[in-house]
Amino acid sequence: MTRALALVALVAIAVLSAIAVVRARHEARTAFNELVGLEAERDELNIDFGRLQLEQATWAETNRIEQIATGELLMTYPDPATTQIVRR
Numbered sequence: 183m184t185r186a187l188a189l190v191a192l193v194a195i196a197v198l199s200a201i202a203v204v205r206a207r208h209e210a211r212t213a214f215n216e217l218v219g220l221e222a223e224r225d226e227l228n229i230d231f232g233r234l235q236l237e238q239a240t241w242a243e244t245n246r247i248e249q250i251a252t253g254e255l256l257m258t259y260p261d262p263a264t265t266q267i268v269r270r
Contacts, residue, residue: 240246251257
């Protein structure tokens with residue numbers, strides 16, 4: 183009788199162990215799929231960031247700013263005759 187009880191206990195332990203392995207593998211696959219998705223999102227964000235840096239560099243070009251200042255805002259360089267230098 184004790185051998186049969188030990189055998190049932192061993193089978194139950196083996197089944198529980200197998201279920202735990204299956205669950206752990208499922209969780210690992212789920213986590214891996216999430217990781218792949220997050221890496222893809224990171225890559226897209228890096229691409230967008232690069233585009234934004236390029237756009238910022240384009241908008242901040244000195245020639246462009248000077249053209250807007252003189253063309254749209256009608257700004258001019260100060261007349262050297264009326265310029266005063268203040269020194270401490």
